Amino acid sequence: MPAPPRERPHLERRLGLPSAIAIGLASMLGAGVFAVWAPAAGAAGSGPGLLAALAIAGFIAYCNARSSARLAALHPQAGGAYVYGTRRLHPAAGFAAGWAFLVGKTASAAAMALTLGAYLLPDHPRALAAAAVVAFCAVNLLGVKRTALASAVFAAVTLAVLAAVVIAGATGPVAAQPLDGTHPWGVLTAAGFLFFAFAGYARIATLGEEVKRPEWTIPRAIPIALGITFAVYLLVALTVLKVLGAGTLADSTAPLADLAGASAPALKPVVAIGAGIAVAGVLLSLLAGIGRTALAMARDRRLPGGLAAVSERFGVPWAAELAASGLVLILVSTLDLAGAIGFSSFCVLVYYGVANAAAVTLDRRAPLPWLGLAGCLLVAASLPLSSVLGGLAVFAVGAGWYAFTASRARRANP
Template sequence: MSTTLARRLGLSDAVVIGLGSMIGAGLFAAFTPAAEAAGSGLLLGLTLAAFVAFCNATSSGQLAAQYPSSGGTYVYGRQRLGDWWGYLAGWCFVIGKTASCAAMAMTAAAYAVPSGWQRPVAACVVLVITAVNLRGVTRTALATRAIVAVVLILLVVLVVACVAGGQADVDRAWSTDGVGIYGIWQSGGLLFFAFAGYARIATMGEEVRDPTRTIPRAIVTALSVAVVLYAVVAVSVLSVLGPDRLAHTAAPLAEAAGAGWPWAEPVVRVAGTLAAIGALLALVAGIGRTTLAMAREGDLPRWMAAVHPTYRIPHHAEIAVGAVVCVLVLVADLRGAIGFSSFGVLLYYAVANAAAYSQDGAHRRWPRALQLMGLVGCVSLVATLPWRSVVVGLLVLAVGVGYRVLRRSAPVAE
C-alpha cells in the first residue's frame, strides 16, 4: 500500500488553511483566560505572543523549505538534532494539538447552543469534521476557504458593533493598573494558543506544490494577517466589556457585539461557531500528517501510516485523532484545554527554533538571533502557564517518553 501523499495545494490554499487554523477557537475563546491572568495587560501579552509566534514562524518556514515533507518539526528535529528531539517535538505537537481540537469543538458548541447541549454537540462537530477530512485535502482547503471568507465578514460586523454601539470606552482597553509582569507573561502563553495555527501548512508540506517557495511565504502571510486582526478585535472587545467582564464570559466576542447592538450578538455567535469549525477542520488534517510521519518511523503504531488509495490522506491517523478528541470534549473544560495545548505547542516550537538555529548558510533565510529569541520565548512562556496545565503536560510528556523507551527496548521480531 502506498504511503505517499499528493501535492495539490497552492499558495492561496496554504494561506487560507493557516488563517482558518488561527481565527478559530483562539480568537473567540483565548481572550477570556488571558484577561483573567492580566486584565487589560492582555494587549501586552498579545504583543509578546505575536513576537514569539513570528520567531517560530520564520524558523518553521526556513526548515520547511529544506525539508518539504509531512510531519513538521517532528521531521526537522530528527534531521537536525537527532531522533529523540524529533520524537519529543512530534509527541508535544500531537498531544497539544489534540487538546486544541477539543478546545475548538467546545468553542463551536459554546457559541452555537445552550450549556446543557454543548458537550454532545461538540462531539458531533468532531465526527462531522473528521468525515470531511477523510474525503481529501482539496475538500479540506475548499471548506476552510469558504469558512474563512464568511468569518472575516462577520468579524467586520463585530468591530463596527463595538465601535458604533455606544458602549465602547477606549480607556478600558489601555489601563494597566495592577498588572504584573508574571500575569502579562502568562497571558502571552495562553494567547499563543490563538497563533499556533500559522505553521499548520508546514505539517502538510508533502501536499504543497513548489514547497520551497510556497510554505515560507504562506506562513508569514497568514501570521501577518492574523496579528492585525487579533489586535483590532482585542481592543474593540476590551473597550466594550473591560477586563473584569471579559474574564468571566464564555462567549466574549458575542457579548461585546450585543452590548450596543443586540441583533449583532447572534450574528457573531454564527461567526464563532464557523471559525472554530474551520480551525478544527485544518487542525485535524495537520495532526493526521504528523501522526503519519511518526508512524512511518515506528514512533507510533505503524498502522497509522496508511494512506487512503483514492483520497490520498492518512485515514487511519485521522480516525484515531477524531476518536480521542470526541472523548476529550466529553470530559475536559475549555480553559484547561487551552493551557494544556499551549504547553505542548510551545515545546514543539522550542525544538523548531533549535533545529533552525543549526541550519547552515545555504538554507538560512533569517538571522540566528530570531531563532534564539524564539527558543527563549517559548520556554519562558511555558514556565508561566497555569500550574495545573504544566503539571498535566509534564505527566503526559513522561508517558510519551516511557512509550518510546519501551518500544525501542522491545525485542525485534524475526
Template sequence: MFDAVVIGLGSMIGAGIFAALAPATAAAGGGLLPGLGVAAVVAYCNATSSARLAARYPASGGTYVYGRERLGPFWGYLAGWGFVVGKTASCAAMALTVGLYAWPGEAHAVAVAAVVALTAVNYVGVRKSAWLTRAIVAVVLAVLAVVVVTCLTSPHAGAARLTIGGGVTVAGVLQAAGLLFFAFAGYARIATLGEEVRDPARTIPRAIPLALGITLAVYAVVAVAALSVLGGGLATAAAPLADAVRAAGAPHLTPAVRLGAGVAALGSLLALILGVSRTTLAMARDRHLPHGLATVHPRYRVPHRAELAVGAVVALVTATADVRAAIGFSSFAVLVYYAVANASAATLARDEGRPPRLVPVLGLAGCLALALALPPRSVISGVAVLAVGAAAYGVRRALARRGRSATGAR
C-alpha cells in the same frame, strides 16, 4: 499559495479570538495588548523558523521531521508526541466550543457530531478541505468586522479603557501571552501539510508569515474594539465578543456573533484534524505509532487510517473532556513543540536557508518562558504527559536493542 494561506488563517482565526480574550485579560489586566504583542513576537520567530525548515524538509510531520533530522530521533519524537497529544486536546476544545455556542444543553453530542463530519471531509482529500476552510474564513472575518465596526463606532466606546493601569506584572503579561499564543499556533498547519503543498520550497516560506501577519492585524483590531467598550470587564465576560456588542448597544447582533464563534471553531477543528493526522502519519512511518496508520489512500491520497484513528480518539475525548483544562494543556504542549522547532532551525547552515541567528534563539527562549508562565495545573499536566512519552520512547529503544542483541547472539 492562496489555499495554503487560507489553511493557516482557518487554523488561527478560529475560536481562540472568541474565547482567549477573557482569560488573557484576567491574567494581564491592563496589559492585554502588550501580552498580544509578546505572543505575536514569539509566533513570528516560530513562523520564520518553521518556514525555513519546511522549505528544507517538505514532508508531512512538521517539527517531528525537523527535530529528528536536525537534533536527533528523540527530540523529533518528543515534538511529535507533544503535538499529537496536545493538539488532540485542542481538537476536543474546538469541538466543545462548537457545541457550547450551537446548543449549550447538548454541547457534547454536537461536538462529537462535528468531529465525525469534519473527519469525513478530510478523508476525501485536502483540496475539498481547503475549499471549506475558505468559506469558513470568509464568514468569520465578516462577523469580526461587524463586531469591530459596532464597538468602535459606539457612543459607549472610550479610549481611556485602552490605557495600561496599575497592577500589571511581567508574569501576568507572559501568562496572557501564553494563553493568546493558543490562538496563533495554526500557522504550523501549513508546514505539516508539506507533501501536499505545490512547490513547497517557494510556497511555504511565503504563506506562513503572510497568514500570521493577517491574523495579528485581525486580533489586534478585535482586542482594541472589545476593550474600548468593556475595559476591565472583559476579564469576566463569559462570551467576550457577544458581551462587547451588547455593551456597545447592539444586542440584536449577539446571535450573529454566536454563529460566528461556532463557525470559527469548526474552521479550527477542520485544520487541527488535518495537522494531527499528518504528524501521526509521519510517526507511524517511523514506527513510533502503529505502522498501519502510515497507509495513504490510493484514490484520495490522504492518510485515511490516520484520519480515522485521530477522529475516533478526538470524538472519545470530546465526549468526556473539560474545555478549560484542554486549552491549558494544549498551550503547554504546543509551546514545547515550537521550542524544538526553533532549536532545530538554529542548527541550519547559511546555505541551508538559516534565518538570522537571533530569530530561533528568541523563539526558543520565548516558547520556554511562555510555557512556564502558564497556570500551574497546565504546566504540571504538560510535563507529566511529556514524561510519559519520553518513558515510552526509552522502553521501546531498550526493547529494540535487546531484540538486536538476541538476533546477533543466535
C-alpha cells in the same frame, strides 16, 4: 536475499499558495479570537498589559513561523517539527515534538468541538461536538483539496463576522471598566493564553508533503497568514478594550457576544453563529494536522505502523485520521474545558521550542531562532501550574513510550 523494502506511499501535492494561506487563516482565526480574551485579560491585569501580551505572543509566533518556514522548505514532508527535530537534532527531540503536537492538539480539538457545541447547541453541547468530529473526519477523508476549500469558506465567514463586530464597537458607546494594574509575570501568562490563538500556522508545515513547490510556497504562506491574523487580533483587542474594558473582559464568558450586545444587540446571534463557524474551521484543520503528524511518526515506527496507511483514491492518511478522530471523540465525552487552553498551549510551545532549536542548526548566528526558543520556554513556564504539571506528566509518559520503541528497534536491528 531479504526482500527489498516496500516504497512508502506518498501524499499528492495539491495545495498552492492561496490554499495554504486559507488553511493557515482558518487554523488561527478560530476559537481563540472568540474565547481567549477573558483569561488573558484576567492574567495581564490591564488593557496595556493585554496589548503587551498580544505583542509578545505575536513576536514569538513570528519567530516560530520563520523557523518553521525555513525548515519546511528544506524538509517538505508531512510531520512538521517532528521531522525537523528528528533530522536536525536527535530522534528523541523529534519524538518530543511529535508527542507534544499529538497530545496538545488532540486536547485542543476536543476543546474546539466542545466550544462549537456550547455556542450552537448549548443544551446538548457534547452531542453536537461528537457529530462535528464525525462530519469533519469524513470531509478530511475525501482529500486535502476539500479541506482547503472548506477552510477558505470558514476563514471568509469568520473575517466577515469579526469585521462587523469591530465596526459596531468602533461606532458604539464606550463603557469600559478598567482593572487595577498590569502584572509583569501575568503579562507572560496572558501571552501564553494568546499564543493558543496563533498556533494554527503549524498546520501549513504539517501539510508540507501536499504543498506544490514547498520551498517557495511555505515560506510565503506562513508569514502572510500570520500577518493577517495579527492585524485582525490587534483590531479586535483594541475594540473590546474600548467598549468593555479589561475589567468586564476578564469576567466575560463570551467576550465578542458581550461586545456586540453593548454596541449592536442585533449582532449577538450573528456572533454566536460566526463563533461556531470559526471553531468549525479550527476543528477541521486540527484533525487534518493531527493525522499528518501521526502518519509521519508511524512511518518511523514511533507509532503503530498501521497508522501509515494512505488512501490510494483520495491520497489521505485515512488510518491516522480515523484514529485521531476516535481519540477526540473519547475526549469530547470526558474532557473538562477548564484549563484546556493552558494545557494545549504548554504542549504547543514545547513543539515550537523543538522547531526553533532545529532552526538554530541552519545558522547559529541568526537571532530569531534563539529568541523563539527562549520565548517558548519562558512563556510555557509562566502558564498556570496545573497546565505545566499536566504537560510534564504527559511528557513523562511519552518518554516511557519512546524508550520502549527505541529498545524494540535495537532488538530488531542488533
